[in-house]
Every structure is written in structure tokens, then in C-alpha cells.
Amino acid sequence: xxxxxxxxxxxxxxxxxxxxxxxxxxxxxxxxxxxxxxxxxxxxxxxxxxxxxxxxxxxxxxxxxxxxxxxxxxxxxxxxxxxxxxxxxxxxxxxxxxxxxxx
Amino acid sequence: xxxxxxxxxxxxxxxxxxxxxxxxxxxxxxxxxxxxxxxxxxxxxxxxxxxxxxxxxxxxxxxxxxxxxxxxxxxxxxxxxxxxxxxxxxxxxxxxxxxxxxxxxxxxxxxxxxxxxxxxxxxxxxxxxxxxxxxxxxxxxxxxxxxxxxxxxxxxxxxxxxxxxxxxxxxxxxxxxxxxxxxxxxxxxxxxxxxxxxxxxxxxxxxxxxxxxxxxxxxxxxxxxxxxxxxxxxxxxxxxxxxxxxxxxxxxxxxxxxxxxxxxxxxxxxx
Numbered sequence: 001x002x003x004x005x006x007x008x009x010x011x012x013x014x015x016x017x018x019x020x021x022x023x024x025x026x027x028x029x030x031x032x033x034x035x036x037x038x039x040x041x042x043x044x045x046x047x048x049x050x051x052x053x054x055x056x057x058x059x060x061x062x063x064x065x066x067x068x069x070x071x072x073x074x075x076x077x078x079x080x081x082x083x084x085x086x087x088x089x090x091x092x093x094x095x096x097x098x099x100x101x102x103x
Numbered sequence: 104x105x106x107x108x109x110x111x112x113x114x115x116x117x118x119x120x121x122x123x124x125x126x127x128x129x130x131x132x133x134x135x136x137x138x139x140x141x142x143x144x145x146x147x148x149x150x151x152x153x154x155x156x157x158x159x160x161x162x163x164x165x166x167x168x169x170x171x172x173x174x175x176x177x178x179x180x181x182x183x184x185x186x187x188x189x190x191x192x193x194x195x196x197x198x199x200x201x202x203x204x205x206x207x208x209x210x211x212x213x214x215x216x217x218x219x220x221x222x223x224x225x226x227x228x229x230x231x232x233x234x235x236x237x238x239x240x241x242x243x244x245x246x247x248x249x250x251x252x253x254x255x256x257x258x259x260x261x262x263x264x265x266x267x268x269x270x271x272x273x274x275x276x277x278x279x280x281x282x283x284x285x286x287x288x289x290x291x292x293x294x295x296x297x298x299x300x301x302x303x304x305x306x307x308x309x310x311x312x313x314x315x316x317x318x319x320x321x322x323x324x325x326x327x328x329x330x331x332x333x334x335x336x337x338x339x340x341x342x343x344x345x346x347x348x349x350x351x352x353x354x355x356x357x358x359x360x361x362x363x364x365x366x367x368x369x370x371x372x373x374x
Contacts, residue, residue: 009176013169016162016307023159024336027329031109039325043155046332047314049162050307057180072180076308079187083312086195087319 008060015056019049051080109330115142116156116334122358123278124164124342131157131277132216134331135209136365139372146202146209148324151317153276154310155328160339161278161306167340168300178240178255178293179301182265186279186309189269194313197274198320203373209275210370216281217362220355244294256292265305273313278306 026042029035054076061070119133131153138149168174197205237243241254255261264286268279280302287298317323 005176009169009172009174012176013166016166016169020159020162020166020336024333027333031326031329031333036325039329043318043323043325043328043332046155046158046162047311047318050158050311053162054183054308057176069177069180072184076180076183076187079184079191080308080312080315083187083191083194083315086191087315090198090316090319 004060004064008057008064011056011060012053015052016049019045019052023049051077054080109326112138112142112327112330113334116331116336117338120156120160120335120338121342121345124160124339125345131272131275132213132281132362133365134335135276136213136369138327138331139206140365140368144324144327146205147197147317147320147322148327150197150205150276151314151322152324152328152331154272154314154317155323156332156335157272157276157278157310158307158314159332159336161303161310163336164339165300165304165307168303171300172245173296173300174304175240175242175293175297175301176304178242179304181240181258182261182283182301183305183308185262185265186269186272186283186305187312189266189271190273190309190312191269191316193270193273193275194316195273196270197313198316200274205275206369206372210366210373212271212275212277213362213366213369216277217359217366219281219285220362221359242297244297251294253292253294253297257290261287261291269309269312272306272309273316278303279309280306 023042023046026038026045028042030038030040030042054073058070058073058077061067061073115137116134119131119137122133123131134153134156135146135149138144138152139146144152165174200208236254237252238254240258241252244251244253261283264282268282271277271282272279280299283302283305284295284298287293287302288295293301314323
């Protein structure tokens with residue numbers, strides 16, 4: 001394993017560990033204190049942890065000048081971004097149908 | 104976690120997390136049936152909670168695997184192209200299926216997984232000799248003080264399996280490792296431990312691609328998902344450690360029978 005690869009592995013490890021620990025702490029606090037915003041942020045941080053990992057990998061590979069794999073990594077970020085886009089557009093009809101019933 | 108049901112849900116996450124990681128199939132295959140059949144939770148909320156816990160456990164076990172030098176990052180990236188697209192498609196498809204259709208899809212998938220677990224109860228290890236050039240996607244693996252080299256073969260097959268695994272993950276909230284790991288190991292020449300570790304790294308991204316869609320639709324029930332994920336997190340790490348020591352062959356045969364039983368029970372919800 002090259003020095004660069006070793007370093008990149010350590011950075012990925014750090015990002016994943018930080019994401020899981022932060023999210024775990026938020027979720028635990030949210031359940032213990034019955035605080036919905038904490039639970040929500042715990043889950044959002046967890047869902048964004050793999051995205052942060054791909055961002056780090058893309059940057060790491062670009063720094064190594066491994067352009068082919070940096071591009072592949074960028075493509076995966078694109079797929080994740082499309083998922084966020086699709087999710088944002090799915091939300092609207094649901095809110096419209098739920099809101100009148102609550103009122 | 105003052106609410107007693109939170110403890111029960113965390114326990115459900117823990118038990119399915121240990122069993123899933125012992126068998127190398129992830130917790131989702133057992134978690135979703137447990138949540139729907141035992142706790143009476145709607146299947147869409149159960150799948151969403153399972154996806155959240157899959158992200159947590161896959162991310163946690165990836166850190167252990169990276170530390171052990173088992174992850175093949177470049178191979179993982181190439182296959183993630185397929186799993187993330189599959190995950191996105193599965194998530195969109197799930198939002199259009201009725202609960203009955205989801206139960207049926209889950210029952211069918213469990214039956215196939217049960218058969219795969221039974222067939223792979225005696226797993227094979229494919230390792231090439233040291234003189235072989237690993238190529239751009241292959242790698243080296245240190246195991247028991249010896250160095251092994253492996254090359255990746257039949258990449259299109261690995262991509263196809265990854266696409267299917269991603270779609271099933273998004274559709275049903277399972278990790279998809281049960282499909283990728285055997286294909287990577289048996290047909291693509293990748294050592295079982297590297298296949299498992301690389302698959303676990305991919306699962307986080309795959310599950311995230313569909314989790315956003317479940318979240319936006321309001322299917323992620325916050326206390327449910329958090330309880331299950333918090334239970335599954337330490338359990339999956341324990342399971343990963345135990346899997347090196349425990350003789351899992353008979354456990355796998357037993358679980359294959361259980362999976363087939365659960366498949367029939369889930370199909371029973373439809374008819």
C-alpha cells in the first residue's frame with residue numbers, strides 16, 4: 001500500500017468515525033430527552049456520513065492525480081446529488097396532501 | 104431512551120445486527136420481518152428504519168475493515184457506480200409500490216437469500232499466487248503473516264451483481280452484501296474477507312442513495328429509526344469480531360431454514 005493510500009484510508013476512517021459518533025450521540029440524546037430536533041439531526045448526520053466519505057475520497061484521489069478514479073468518485077457524488085434532487089421533488093405532493101387534513 | 108418500546112426496538116436492532124453480521128448478510132433481512140410481523144410496524148417505515156440502521160452499521164464496520172487493510176477502495180468505487188444507481192432506482196420504485204407488493208418482493212428476496220445462505224454454508228476462498236500482477240483493480244492482502252495477490256476477473260458480472268444488490272437495498276432496506284459477496288468471491292477472484300469489507304464500505308453509499316427518498320416521503324419514523332440504529336451499531340461490531348471465531352456453518356443452515364420460514368410468513372401477509 002502506498003503512503004498516499006494509507007493516509008487516505010486513515011482520513012476516510014476518521015470521517016466515518018466522526019459521522020457515526022456524532023450521529024449516535026445526537027440520537028441517544030434525542031431519545032433520552034425526547035427531543036425530536038436532536039433525533040432528526042442525528043439521522044440527517046448519519047445519512048450524510050457516506051456522502052462526506054465520497055467527497056473526501058474524490059478530493060484524496062484528485063490530490064494523488066489519479067484522475068480516472070477521481071472522476072468515478074465524482075460520478076458517485078452526482079448519483080447521490082440526483083437522489084437528493086429526486087427526494088426534494090417527492091416531498092411536495094406529500095406535504096400538499098397531508099396539510100389540509102391537519103388543518 | 105425512557106420509553107420501554109425504545110429499549111425493545113433497540114434490542115431488535117441489536118439481535119438482528121449480531122445475527123446478520125455473523126452470517127455476513129447484514130441485519131436488514133431479519134430486522135424488517137421482525138418490525139413488521141412482531142411489532143406491527145408498517146412495512147415502509149420498517150424498511151426506512153432498516154436502511155438507517157444499515158448506514159450506521161456499514162459505516163462502523165468499514166472503519167474496522169479499513170484499519171485491518173481489507174478494503175479495496177478503487178474496486179469499491181467502480182462497483183459503487185452500479186450500487187448507487189441501483190439504490191436510487193430501488194428507492195424510487197419502492198415509493199410507487201403498495202405495501203402488499205413490498206411484502207411479496209421481500210418474501211421472494213428472503214427465499215432466494217435463504218437458498219444462497221444454505222448453498223454457501225461451506226464458503227470458498229479464491230486466492231491467486233504471489234507472482235501475478237494485481238492490475239489496477241486488484242490488490243494485495245496480508246493474512247496470517249503471508250502476502251497474497253489477487254486480480255479482479257469478470258468485472259461486468261461484478262457490476263451487474265452490484266446493480267441488483269443496490270436495487271434490492273433501496274427497495275427493501277437490506278444491505279445487499281448477500282448478493283455481492285458471493286459473486287465477488289466465487290466468480291471475480293476476490294478473497295472473501297476483501298469482498299466482505301469492500302461490500303460493507305459500498306453499502307453506506309448505496310443505502311444513503313435511497314434513504315434520502317424515504318426520508319423526504321416521511322417514511323423515516325425518527326424514534327423508531329434511531330432506536331433500531333442505536334441497538335444495531337454496537338451489535339454489528341460485536342458480530343464482526345465474533346465471525347472470525349465462531350464456526351458458522353451449522354448456524355447458516357439453521358438460518359437458511361429460518362429465512363425460508365419468514366419468507367413464507369411474509370408472503371402470508373399478502374394472501
